Amino acid sequence: MTETKDPVEGLSSRERHAKDAAPPHDEARVPRVVAAAHVAVAHGTQLKMRAKDLSVRYGEKVAIRDVSIDVHANEVLALIGPSGCGKSTFLRSLNRMNDTVPGVGVDGHVELDGEPIYGPQVDPVLVRRRVGMVFQRSNPFPKSIFENVAYGLRIAGVRERSVIAERVERALRHAAIWDEVKDRLHESGLSLSGGQQQRLCIARALAVEPEVLLMDEPASALDPIATAKIEDLVSNLRSELTIVIVTHNMQQAARVSQRTGFFYMGKLVEVGDTTTIFTRPKQRDTEDYITGRFG
Ligand SMILES: Nc1ncnc2c1ncn2[C@@H]1O[C@H](COP(=O)(O)OP(=O)(O)OP(=O)(O)O)[C@@H](O)[C@H]1O
Ligand SMILES: [Mg+2]
Numbered sequence: 109m110t111e112t113k114d115p116v117e118g119l120s121s122r123e124r125h126a127k128d129a130a131p132p133h134d135e136a137r138v139p140r141v142v143a144a145a146h147v148a149v150a151h152g153t154q155l156k157m158r159a160k161d162l163s164v165r166y167g168e169k170v171a172i173r174d175v176s177i178d179v180h181a182n183e184v185l186a187l188i189g190p191s192g193c194g195k196s197t198f199l200r201s202l203n204r205m206n207d208t209v210p211g212v213g214v215d216g217h218v219e220l221d222g223e224p225i226y227g228p229q230v231d232p233v234l235v236r237r238r239v240g241m242v243f244q245r246s247n248p249f250p251k252s253i254f255e256n257v258a259y260g261l262r263i264a265g266v267r268e269r270s271v272i273a274e275r276v277e278r279a280l281r282h283a284a285i286w287d288e289v290k291d292r293l294h295e296s297g298l299s300l301s302g303g304q305q306q307r308l309c310i311a312r313a314l315a316v317e318p319e320v321l322l323m324d325e326p327a328s329a330l331d332p333i334a335t336a337k338i339e340d341l342v343s344n345l346r347s348e349l350t351i352v353i354v355t356h357n358m359q360q361a362a363r364v365s366q367r368t369g370f371f372y373m374g375k376l377v378e379v380g381d382t383t384t385i386f387t388r389p390k391q392r393d394t395e396d397y398i399t400g401r402f403g
Pocket of ligand 1: 166189190193194196
């Protein structure tokens with residue numbers, strides 16, 4: 109199907125019509141969620157992203173090799189594995205963030221809704237709008253709380269002040285931080301606590317309404333209370349989007365994810381239902397890792 113994409117928001121004409129017709133508040137997203145859930149119930153899992161034989165090199169050094177994995181719609185997929193095994197490299201290849209690293213080489217395929225994201229016709233900026241990312245260390249801009257969240261919308265060409273204000277509020281609510289910041293929206297994002305800054309960064313990523321959110325150890329620098337808030341948030345966001353989360357914390361993977369993939373030395377060793385991976389893994393390396401024998 110050859111649908112034209114809106115150059116500003118990266119939406120197909122069909123998506124734009126649906127969006128324009130939708131009411132301008134939270135309920136606007138409900139039909140898509142219900143539709144996705146319906147498909148999942150009716151036909152089993154729905155595929156959101158697929159990596160096939162994906163390899164990534166930094167210069168001569170191969171960081172991941174022949175990784176094939178499916179990401180299901182509205183799931184939380186956790187990626188675990190020892191330091192240096194390629195988790196972040198893999199995550200960045202799902203929204204072409206690796207393109208920004210000099211000397212990187214990517215082979216293989218990644219699809220989003222069945223369409224390849226690598227390829228001469230594809231604009232990586234639009235891919236990143238649909239597949240957002242949150243990093244290990246929160247990195248608010250030295251701007252107000254409001255402007256941190258509005259940033260992506262302004263870059264995307266959204267001009268109308270009421271639309272921006274409405275979407276900033278919606279994103280802050282989705283990131284479970286609205287009540288804490290609603291009376292201080294014009295203070296600096298840097299004035300927030302570490303846990304609040306991380307939720308602000310999640311709000312910033314959510315403001316452009318991504319379909320997939322990639323999270324690279326989003327809670328590893330946070331205390332247990334802030335971590336619990338991020339975990340609750342991840343669990344709640346799943347009804348609206350698809351999440352791939354890298355974590356070193358296996359309890360966290362067990363708490364928030366439905367499926368888990370174990371990486372080791374640049375390879376995906378196995379992926380499966382989270383309970384199965386943590387109780388009856390098929391591979392010896394997975395068992396050794398989850399029982400703490402290495403890594
Ligand atoms: N920008 C880069 N340039 C060169 N090599 C890199 C770069 N980023 C990662 N690597 C290498 O690629 C391999 C995989 O790194 P990656 O960061 O993906 O691992 P990781 O599993 O996320 O590790 P960690 O758990 O420590 O974050 C490592 O050997 C790393 O040194
Ligand atoms: Mg990493």
